[in-house]
Amino acid sequence: MPPFATEGFMTETAQEDWPATAHTLSQALPFFQRYAGATVVIKLGGHAMGSDEAMRSFARDVVLMSHVGVNPVIVHGGGPMINAMLKAQGVESEFVGGKRVTDAATIEVVEMVLSGLVGKRIVQAIQAEGGTAVGISGKDARLMVCEQTDARLGFVGTPVEMNPAFLERLKDSKTIPVIAPIGMGRNGETFNVNGDTAAGAIAAALTADRLLLLTDVPGVKGADGEVISEITPEAIRELTDSGVIAGGMIPKTETALSAMEGGVRAAVILDGRVPHACLLELYTMGGAGTLIRGKR
Numbered sequence: 001m002p003p004f005a006t007e008g009f010m011t012e013t014a015q016e017d018w019p020a021t022a023h024t025l026s027q028a029l030p031f032f033q034r035y036a037g038a039t040v041v042i043k044l045g046g047h048a049m050g051s052d053e054a055m056r057s058f059a060r061d062v063v064l065m066s067h068v069g070v071n072p073v074i075v076h077g078g079g080p081m082i083n084a085m086l087k088a089q090g091v092e093s094e095f096v097g098g099k100r101v102t103d104a105a106t107i108e109v110v111e112m113v114l115s116g117l118v119g120k121r122i123v124q125a126i127q128a129e130g131g132t133a134v135g136i137s138g139k140d141a142r143l144m145v146c147e148q149t150d151a152r153l154g155f156v157g158t159p160v161e162m163n164p165a166f167l168e169r170l171k172d173s174k175t176i177p178v179i180a181p182i183g184m185g186r187n188g189e190t191f192n193v194n195g196d197t198a199a200g201a202i203a204a205a206l207t208a209d210r211l212l213l214l215t216d217v218p219g220v221k222g223a224d225g226e227v228i229s230e231i232t233p234e235a236i237r238e239l240t241d242s243g244v245i246a247g248g249m250i251p252k253t254e255t256a257l258s259a260m261e262g263g264v265r266a267a268v269i270l271d272g273r274v275p276h277a278c279l280l281e282l283y284t285m286g287g288a289g290t291l292i293r294g295k296r
């Protein structure tokens, strides 16, 4: 385990123009100052996880953020990984309104894949870069108490009570939480929660400064197919009504809007496949993806 994660990256950058690198670092100072002490909730979607290299770049960004005073909180998805595990068992999932219809057998697979495989892969990646992370789910420390969303969806939950005190304790010990979107029911049920929904609820519970939703497109696209750099709640509603915002983008924009209502300062929908997407968003002038600004 490298205490200072320079290996590999030093050789990659050895040929680069060091004065230009120093200039870039120096330009980041106002952004380092702006986000010192900030809580940034990052939702890493299953499609954005991709290769080991993409995971390594993501983990490195998270560790860097943590070292410059940000409190990063990771909430992950893993839809494609759940699909693969269910397929291996000969089960095909049905989705209604972007949510997986989840029966008693499926929730076991969902929990195993998210908490066991996906979460631990992210924890390992962060720790390989010198950070300390713990993998938990919404069940741990009663973080995310849910009620059934709709009887037709089975064990799919909607967060109704958040208990973020445990996350505050992790923050104090500089431990990065990696949270699987699994909720606990009041009667001992386990609920499958859409990853975006879970990230929004956690961001609101922490009144986060930023919610970053990492996905597999460069941002929210308008009717002309171009990415919109900043979008208002009104424009989101119009584009959703006209069907331009569709499919998996709907829970993201809805999450962004409800997080804003919950007191989150801003949300950004951005391409998690781009190397160092989080650093580009937080520490460069241009930012990345589509920004949705809150009221504070």
Ligand SMILES: Nc1ncnc2c1ncn2[C@@H]1O[C@H](COP(=O)(O)OP(=O)(O)O)[C@@H](O)[C@H]1O
Binding pocket: 045, 046, 047, 048, 077, 079, 214, 215, 216, 217, 219, 220, 221, 222, 244, 245, 246, 247, 248, 249, 250
């Ligand atoms: N207006 C839009 N702008 C961008 N992407 C959109 C839009 N409408 C629908 N999408 C779709 O939303 C997808 C992202 O949602 P999803 O596949 O659920 O991501 P993730 O797995 O990262 O949560 C994109 O790949 C794209 O196909």
Ligand SMILES: CC(=O)N[C@@H](CCC(=O)OP(=O)(O)O)C(=O)O
Binding pocket: 044, 045, 046, 047, 076, 077, 078, 079, 080, 082, 098, 099, 100, 110, 156, 157, 181, 192, 193, 194, 195, 196
């Ligand atoms: C209720 C519901 O649909 N839960 C999602 C949880 C994982 C998720 O959200 O993964 P992505 O972010 O990769 O899409 C599912 O079962 O696929």
